[in-house]
Amino acid sequence: MKIAVSGKGGVGKTTFSAMLARALAAKGLNVLAVDADPDANLGQALGFPDYDKLVPVSDMKQLIAERTDSDGENWGTYFKLNPTVNDLPDKLSVEHDGVRLMVMGTVKKGGGGCICPASSMLKALMAHLVLLRKEVLILDMEAGLEHLGRGTSQGVDFLIVVVEPGRRSVDTAEHIKQLAGDLGLTKVLIVGNKIRSPKDQEYLQKTLKDFDFLGFMYYDEGIIEADMEAKCPTDVSVKAKETMAGMADKLLAKHEGK
Secondary structure, eight states: OEEEEEOSTTSSHHHHHHHHHHHHHTTTOOEEEEEESSSOOHHHHTTOTTGGGOOOGGGOHHHHHHHHTSOSSOSSSOOOSSOOOTTHHHHHOEEETTEEEEEOOOOOSSOTTOOSHHHHHHHHHHHHHHHTOOSEEEEEEOTTOTTOOHHHHTTOOEEEEEEOSSHHHHHHHHHHHHHHHHTTOOOEEEEEEEEOSHHHHHHHHHHTTTSEEEEEEEOOHHHHHHHHTTOOGGGTOHHHHHHHHHHHHHHHHHHHTO
16 A cells, blocks of 8 residues: 655644554554655654664765766766666665654755756656555655656555645645646545644535545644654554554555455
8 A cells, every 4th residue: 555645834744644654554564654755854753763864865875876877966967767776665764663764855956857866766766666565655745746756646545635724734735636636646535633623623624525534633732742752643642543543444444445
């Protein structure tokens, strides 16, 4: 099962991605979590030791140079557009508490549509992860779905958009759905986060009435405490752990029934 998670900055998509990864791993599944957000924080949300020392693939200049037959940065020469990457997920991922993690990073120069050794490497690696790997894959994405191409997106089973009660978050969800549709990704689910009252839940259900809701995460002090302690929230909050276990069950049922 391949899952991409997106949403406006600050809505809690990375925290959700981490909790979902842990919930699915707790069910005995082999889970690979991929941090594909330029603001890489998934390692922290998963409670990985030394998360701040994890090196993004995009910063591995020597590896990129070797795999693309380039110097890793040169934009004016020939290089491989389809480098060999099938061995990299196992070599570059690290494991903690039943979840493996890999940090993709992003190309920091040349514009979003650049063709360079680093971008070719990331695109090839993402396509391999989505289309060829045989595990549960959770992609913590930015709102722009930068790493997903049209061909790659066909392998994604669900796009989960995390929203919070608020107009900007709702508008971002609508925009992400449009981007997903352009890529041929039609199975879009909504998770309402930071819900303070039934009124907040009703607001999201009303403004996003054309979406399928996976569930709701109510405001929880335990999640805030976990963030301050660099722990996964499901290790701190029993309520969050139970809620995520329910969402994981619902997601698995949807996948089996597709």
